[in-house]
Amino acid sequence: MLSLIARAPHPLVRHLPFPAERFEEVIGTGVVAERPGFDAYATGERHAGPFLSSSPSVVLGALAAPTSAIRLPTGVTVVAILDPVRMAEDFATLDPISGGRIERVVGKGAEAGHFSLLGLDEERRWDRRKEKHELPRRLWADESVEREGEFRPALKNTTPCRAPATGPSRPARSGDRPRLPGPAARHGDPLFTANAVQPRAACARLIDHYRERFEAYGHDLRSVTVDGLGPSRPEQDGTPLRFAEESAPVVRREAPTSLRGRRPCPTAGRPVRPSGTM
Structure with missing residues (x-):
């Protein structure tokens, strides 16, 4: 499961939830997702628009407290716009708090405008991503780090962060x-x-x-497998129905929201038609 923590007016009643309401819903959904055995609950990173996910490490820390088993990935960590030392410290702190359940998923980010927001040149995004991807690994693994880079001041005999127990980070990509x-x-x-x-x-x-x-x-190339090729068309068609019948009642009960019950939905009571995609 993944949440970008969108915050926008409800399409029917036009209610705009307070930030505290949305964070309560997001954390409540993570707690509910753990109970039936979901593998992971990720929070995205956005720095503009109607989203509250500009600090995913803070949200993951809040999710770690009421959960105990579900993995907590980022979705994704936009390394090109972050300070790698601060990022390494954040994840080295989150790792023991979560019991090793935090996973750093690395990506360039698909959001327009976050480079200009932070005063960075988007044309150098790939160079920034490459340099900033490597440094946290050294800070987690080496006894002492000395490094000069293009995009941040040099490190001299720097004491590393405590190595996360979760093993390697997981680079992501799109396109x-x-x-x-x-x-x-x-x-x-x-x-x-x-x-x-x-x-x-x-x-x-x-x-x-x-x-x-x-x-x-x-x-060893034999260790590489391709997983998650996608469900068949009948499975895709049945997903919304299964969610409505099995998951939605649990979510409504365990993570209630003030939006429900404000005004009847115009389509309430009509048969649910399966969609072709999810």
């Missing part, structure tokens, strides 16, 4: 640009895509490039 698979393959990290609009040919190019670089860095 078909073959830039993120390289760092992922170098460290033997899994590759994750949350892009639902790219054609199959783009995904095939992405996978082929990742496998090529994975093997070139000396990893």
